[in-house]
Amino acid sequence: MGIYSAEHRRLMEIFQSAHHQEYSELLSSLGSFMEKEILPVSPRLDTGEASIAKPRKSLLDQGMGLIAFPEEYGGLGLPFSVYANAIELLGTADASIALSVEIHNAVAEGLLRFGSEEQRKRYLNRIIAGKALASFALTEPASGSDSGTMATTAERKGGEYVINGSKMFITNAGEADLYLVFAKTKKGPSCFLLQAPNPGLRFGGDLKKLGMRGSKTSEVIFSDCRVPEESLVGEEGKGGDYAKEILHGARIVVAALNVGIAQIAYDKSLAYAKARRAFGKPISEFQLIREKIADMKTEINAGRLLYFYASRVKELGGAYASEASQAKVFATEMSLRACDEAIQIHGGYGYTTEELHRHWRDARLLTIGEGTSEVLRMLISRRELARSQ
Ligand SMILES: Cc1cc2nc3c(=O)[nH]c(=O)nc-3n(C[C@H](O)[C@H](O)[C@H](O)COP(=O)(O)OP(=O)(O)OC[C@H]3O[C@@H](n4cnc5c(N)ncnc54)[C@H](O)[C@@H]3O)c2cc1C
Incomplete structure (x- = not known):
């Protein structure tokens, strides 16, 4: 396939x-x-x-x-x-x-x-160009959705910042050459670009995960991690805004990623439904299986159009936070439904085939990572209410 x-x-x-x-x-x-x-x-x-x-x-x-x-x-x-x-x-x-x-x-x-x-x-x-791998370090052990309450600090001392604290669930951690780190200065959350290795930078072990097991996820720990003042990205105190802006764009991409997962679950289901026979005919002949195929396909295309639409709004320079969140909420929840239906269409083989479970396990992350569905629904409703004023 x-x-x-x-x-x-x-x-x-x-x-x-x-x-x-x-x-x-x-x-x-x-x-x-x-x-x-x-x-x-x-x-x-x-x-x-x-x-x-x-x-x-x-x-x-x-x-x-x-x-x-x-x-x-x-x-x-x-x-x-x-x-x-x-x-x-x-x-x-x-x-x-x-x-x-x-x-x-x-x-x-x-x-x-x-x-x-x-x-x-x-x-x-x-x-x-792929010559240096990058990682985005915002979430902390005690603050995820509420990232403004971050505890990691960056204290200015002479020509350096000294970073202390830790970040949790960080993708590419331990492998990356560069870390975009968010830490509080006197002016509030700020953004820094750190080069690895650094004597003050270490990592927890690779976390065991339900899915996305090919990627590395770990804690990032800063102990008197000294970085030159040129490591500050933008202005002190604006890091929270930068993080939000970066995540708006990333959410469109996460929506696209989930459409991709749903597509492979669908393709496998379609092939199986044509090949598997019951009551003397392929199961694809049964109306209730056809309903699943119709719904999966319709929703996948809806997810595809939503991320495409949000991308176009972004390209044209408009405000796209709401559209990006709509695409992410819909596509991530849709891909979970599609992966679940794929298991159902495969019957007992669905329950026992790791190759299918993987798609569901991978999809499961993304109603959580880069903005939970709950928090993004709040964002969408807030933006839309403000737009209608
Ligand atoms: C595999 C993996 C990779 C990740 N990669 C990265 C990475 O590279 N960089 C990074 O910075 N982070 C990363 N994360 C962290 C991820 O973005 C956070 O897990 C996510 O933002 C949610 O934060 P939390 O886990 O602290 O959950 P919490 O914020 O504690 O939320 C717990 C629950 O409460 C709900 N909730 C919270 N606030 C509200 C509210 N106001 N109203 C209603 N419900 C609410 C949430 O929706 C959720 O259901 C990763 C996480 C995982 C699991």
Whole structure:
């Protein structure tokens, strides 16, 4: 089974007609690479028999990080929707690599938007070209959704900041070369770019997880971690705003990732429904199975349109926090429903086939990570109520 769906091919055609052929050529070439190099290794990443480092690096070498960044920093200067679409394909090929790459790229977007020209020149090219792996460290053991109550501090001493505290559930931790860290200064939450290794920086062990097992997640601990004052990103006290802005963009991408997971669960279900026979005919002939297929397909396309729509709003420079959250809430919850129905369609084999469980386990993270569904529903309603005033 491959990673292209009929809809995905159609979306590429839309890109082709609406924009330029180069978008669809790029997506085809990345997709072919994923199908050949990422999809086959995916089950072994889940079981821990293969490491994420090599396939992720080879994917970044193919230009997966470059898509939506300006050409002056080595990027391809293409629209955000093209990048989101590439992440959908990657979510189908392997969700763990998609998560790791999505967070890595979110750090690059943060630097592009809020970093100094010197920071951009020094780091951005290396990150998007895959020469340095990046990690985003906001959540703490005692503060997640309520990240404004962070306890990690950054004290200015001479020409340095001294960071103390810890961050929890950090993707790419221990592997990354660069960490975008949020810590409180006298002026409030602030943002820093830390280079590893640093004598004051260490990591907890790799956390055991329900899904996304190919990606690394761990605690990041700062003990008198000294960084030069040039490590401050943007202005002191504005880190909370930067984190929110970075997450708005990342939520569109997470929605795309989840559409990718739902798509592979659907493709497997469709193939199984045609092959499995009961009462003298393929189960795809039964109306109640057909209802599931119809609902799964409709919802997957709805998720795809929502992330595409949010991407376009972002590209056009409008306020997109609500649209990004709508796409994420819908697509993450939809992919869980799709993965659950996939298990149901496979019957007893669904309950006993690890290959199907993996998609549900991977999807399960993303109604929690990068903004829980509860918190994002609050955000959507707040923004929409304010818009209607
Ligand atoms: C595998 C994994 C990878 C992750 N990667 C990263 C990473 O790279 N970087 C990073 O910074 N973080 C990362 N996270 C952290 C993730 O973003 C947080 O887990 C998430 O934001 C939720 O925070 P929390 O776990 O503290 O839950 P809490 O905020 O404690 O929430 C617990 C429950 O309470 C609900 N809740 C909270 N506030 C409200 C409210 N006001 N109204 C209604 N309900 C509410 C939540 O929706 C949730 O159901 C990762 C987490 C995991 C599991």
